[in-house]
Amino acid sequence: MNKTIVIIFSKNRAMQLDCCLKTLYKQCQDIDKIDISVLYTTTSEKHQKSYDILEQTYLDVNFIKENNFKEDLLVLIQDKNHILFVVDDTIFVDEFYIADMVDTLTYNHNEYALGVSLRLGLNTTYCYPLNKVQKIPELINGWYGLKKFDWIKAEYDFNYPLELSSSFYRLKDLGSLLKTLHYSNPNELEYLLSINSRIFNKNYLLCYENSVAFSNPVNKVQNVNNNRVATEHNYSIEYLLSMFLDEFRIETTNFEDFMPHGCHEETEFLFVKEKND
DSSP, rough: OOOOOOOOOOOOSSHHHHHHHHHHHHTTGGGGGEEEEEEEEEESSHHHHHHHHHHHHTTSSSSEEESSSSHHHHHHHOOOOOEEEETTTTTEESOHHHHHHHHHHHGGGGEEEEEEESSTTOOOOETTTEEEEEEEEOOEEEEGGGEEEEGGGGGGGGGOOOOOSEEEEEHHHHHHHHSSOOSSSSHHHHHHHHTGGGOOOOOEEEESSSSEEEOOOOOOOOOSOOOOOOOOSSSOOOHHHHHHHEEEEEOOOOOOOOOOSSSSSOOOOOOOOOOOO
């Protein structure tokens, strides 16, 4: 059993989840060092069918149908040391190693680093949720090509160290909060983590020189908050579901070495028909 877990949160987005998983397997260069779980929920039989198809496709992935979100999450992190939080509209665009992040967070000189962001880098000059240009903080050279910066002195996305889209943390840091906070979905969890980010007295965050992941906000599956969502490339949940059940999938090769301008970027999907052997 691996001591690092990747947990992907998903709701009614099998098409996007497939893209997320494909790119994760492509870009994570030591995929054997992690356990991957998808904690998901659906609102119709057709959506459930789409996840059943994915479960039969990704046999190494643990698919958990949500019963009680918090309790399900706590079961998944038992006996784990590190966690990579991911959401289903995340797309991985460049190579990374889990072992590099584990080792970097283990060294004493990084004891004041809260985690590793896969979505930040020199390229993320635009904050999509606020529709604002953001300053890149001073990045200090670290181990394994990772950079370190003071998130408390930074702005916008760089000042948001605890998030669920593509960030890596020690569970010895987050475990107590995950157990004691009251939340029932990923949006509530992220909000509560973010407002508690200063209690750790860890004012540094690590990232790659250029981000290795981003989120493509083409649709929304929740009404907990009013997150900005795409207008240029807007793919409805039901349209993507219909395409998925018709055996179309998102073409992922055009995301290899893709350089987003922010943690979120509206990007067009290309679709390909699955080949039946």
